[in-house]
Amino acid sequence: MTATSTRQPVGTPRHLSAPQTSLYTNLEVSSNRHPEKAAIHYYGSSVSYRQLRHQVDAMAGFLQQHCGIARGDRVVLYMQNSPQFVIAFYAVLRADAVVVPVNPMNRTSELQHILEDSGARVAFVGEERMEHVRPLLGRQVDYVVPARYPDYLRERTDLPLPEVLTSSGPHHAESVGDHTLIAWNDALSRECIPRDHESGPEDLAVIPYTSGTTGRPKGCIHTHRSVMHSTVSCAEWPNLANESVMLCSVPLFHVTGMQNCMNMPIFIGATMAIMTRWDAKCAAHVIERHRVSTWITVPTMLIDLLNQAGVDRFDLSSIAYLSGGGAAMPQAVAQQIEARWGIPYVEGYGLTETMAATHINPPKHSKQQCMGVPVFNTDSLVVDPETLEPLGEGETGEILVSGPQVFDGYWKSPEATREAFVVIDGKRYLRTGDLGYVDRDGYFFIVDRLKRMINASGYKVWPAEVEAMLFEHPSVQEACVIATQDPRRGESVKAVIVLRKGEHATEEEIVSWARERMASYKTPRVIQFAASLPRTASGKIQWRLLQEEETGSRSVRPEGRRLD
Known part of the structure; x- marks a missing residue:
């Protein structure tokens, strides 16, 4: 079964004729x-x-x-x-x-x-x-x-x-x-x-x-x-x-x-x-x-x-x-926006390889924490990352995109270009490296980056989901979830947290609060407080940098406390 975005919200056009001129x-x-x-x-x-x-x-x-x-x-x-x-x-x-x-x-x-x-x-x-x-x-x-x-x-x-x-x-x-x-x-x-x-x-x-x-x-x-x-x-x-x-x-x-x-x-x-x-x-x-x-x-x-x-x-x-876009808008903040301006925060999704958007939420039919539906002249699939077989509604796999905004390839890198694309049913798709699924209405949702997954005793934890829930804590301004090594579970969840100005919370309070709101295997076992989170110039949190520090420097740097 193919997971294409053939079902579009009412009033959302599928095709667009762009000027055939230079920018x-x-x-x-x-x-x-x-x-x-x-x-x-x-x-x-x-x-x-x-x-x-x-x-x-x-x-x-x-x-x-x-x-x-x-x-x-x-x-x-x-x-x-x-x-x-x-x-x-x-x-x-x-x-x-x-x-x-x-x-x-x-x-x-x-x-x-x-x-x-x-x-x-x-x-x-x-x-x-x-x-x-x-x-x-x-x-x-x-x-x-x-x-x-x-x-x-x-x-x-x-x-x-x-x-x-x-x-x-x-x-x-x-x-x-x-x-x-x-x-x-x-x-x-x-x-x-x-x-x-x-x-x-x-x-x-x-x-x-x-x-x-x-x-x-x-x-x-x-x-x-x-x-x-x-x-x-x-x-x-x-x-x-x-x-x-x-x-x-x-x-x-x-x-x-x-x-x-x-x-x-x-x-x-x-x-x-x-x-x-x-x-x-x-x-x-x-x-x-x-x-x-x-x-x-x-x-x-x-x-x-x-x-x-x-x-x-x-x-x-x-x-x-x-x-x-760049990261999912936390639901608590989205509700603040609706209360203040009476409008949704319209989330979208894109890559450097696609010159910004491939998916955007329709402004009048927007879903929260959702990358939206494919934009004009764009097709998208969710496939098994290993077999590249298209998956069905609600099944998590790698998101593929095909459209006029997709790049021609990597400069002077033919091998990387070949690896970036796959042909399915005669159509050339870009492999985004992002994991997600499509719902019954044709909306796409990101679960996480490919390989950004925590395996806790065989249970799969998607960091973005835990981050979104932590964001609802009244003292938490930002959170980044990464994997930490656990001798018993293989991996456990660690949260690097920035507290709101003037707020105070302990590791025990955060964990206790989280245990009441999420499955035990998702609950952070290690909490580390930080003054800020590392970011790219475009504002994205550099979770990979935190993960690399956690993996490579655990023996030489202060750690958050493990709370089992």
């Missing part, structure tokens, strides 16, 4: 339609669509004329959220080149790997990251354009600013041998005119790198066609209007932010309210001041906002659509 064309169209409209709000300053396109074109001309960028060349973006990120992204596309977005938290060796692997010789870099680029000048990279984020603070503001916008950094315009640093404003001031735009749907557009959980990060090959389909889906699924104002708080280098907070609003001609760094208090100010209507974000940011002291003093009533 840059979306900016061209929106700037022609809304030239004086604010494309970007940035801590009290604004950039209109006319200004955005003018600077994009000038920077594209600079790339071509000064840096020698040609069609298909790769260009690195190593910056935090800022107007410069948006301008650089679209300038690379306008120059018929390929964007290689890099996590700004990466350091020299990580950046070096991506530069070498992608072959990029030009990079846009936030000035605060220059220390990690300097060792690579003249070796891995020929031209660097450093960007000072405060340059786009054209108006005075009373908004709380992140430190990166208040500290005065050096102005980089010096040369290093034959390899030159050209300051952002100097590059723009040359007013270079780019050649005619040639890219089409089949040309490469973006090569984002995976997090590298199984070795060195790998580049995901995305064409204008795959990025465009995801971009249009993000707008059409919730039917967002071009008068929308979108809070851009998740990182733009990550596909969730890239698609939902940059490419999608530019496609519909909406306004982006960009935050360089996450700050709950600042977000509340921005939502109130700009009447933010749409916020695609990760659960942790919403949790931060709802827990912000004095949040009730802000008028946040303009929020009309909340969505996101």
Whole structure:
């Protein structure tokens, strides 16, 4: 029996015709339609669509004329959220080149790997990251354009600013041998005119790198066609209007932010309210001041906002659509959202390999802690991870996806590409590596990552399920569940817990509370309190890092108490 999503909620269309053009064309169209409209709000300053396109074109001309960028060349973006990120992204596309977005938290060796692997010789870099680029000048990279984020603070503001916008950094315009640093404003001031735009749907557009959980990060090959389909889906699924104002708080280098907070609003001609760094208090100010209507974000940011002291003093009533993914939204928080805004938190699911969403909950038929149903033109299966046989309704297996947003493969990694795909009934599916099931209504649910399973005396424990239940404890702000070795049971459940500010709880209290709410084999036997949990730049909890620490360092580091 095949577990396909043939059953769709009422009113949810299955098919979508995306424009057969390059992604840059979306900016061209929106700037022609809304030239004086604010494309970007940035801590009290604004950039209109006319200004955005003018600077994009000038920077594209600079790339071509000064840096020698040609069609298909790769260009690195190593910056935090800022107007410069948006301008650089679209300038690379306008120059018929390929964007290689890099996590700004990466350091020299990580950046070096991506530069070498992608072959990029030009990079846009936030000035605060220059220390990690300097060792690579003249070796891995020929031209660097450093960007000072405060340059786009054209108006005075009373908004709380992140430190990166208040500290005065050096102005980089010096040369290093034959390899030159050209300051952002100097590059723009040359007013270079780019050649005619040639890219089409089949040309490469973006090569984002995976997090590298199984070795060195790998580049995901995305064409204008795959990025465009995801971009249009993000707008059409919730039917967002071009008068929308979108809070851009998740990182733009990550596909969730890239698609939902940059490419999608530019496609519909909406306004982006960009935050360089996450700050709950600042977000509340921005939502109130700009009447933010749409916020695609990760659960942790919403949790931060709802827990912000004095949040009730802000008028946040303009929020009309909340969505996101990366982790399941705890039911207790989802209920808070419904009570405050009268709307659901619409959960979705996607991967770097799929340029964001493959599944989203229908806004009017949303289910909690659910990845949703396949989006336009997308098919999904649940199969046995070993035999690849399709499973039936309610049976847990690996989730597969097939659709226009799925990447072409891994850059320079044919073997990894072959392993990532499987053909079933003549259709090519991506193996997501996520375990889940599909219910009778065609909705997909994640149980956990493949191999992220705890085997306690033969009983299978899915950490995400235990985390969701722990989240309901009144003193628990966050929890990450991992396996700990147990001489009797093989493995037991361990919970690393962050307590709410001002709250107190003991290991015994947490375990006692948990025992009343979940099966004994699911109850955490070890509790470790922490000030915070490690996260990726996109806000996901790095459970694998905690698991590796638990597995490899138990003899040399303080442990939580075992409570049997």
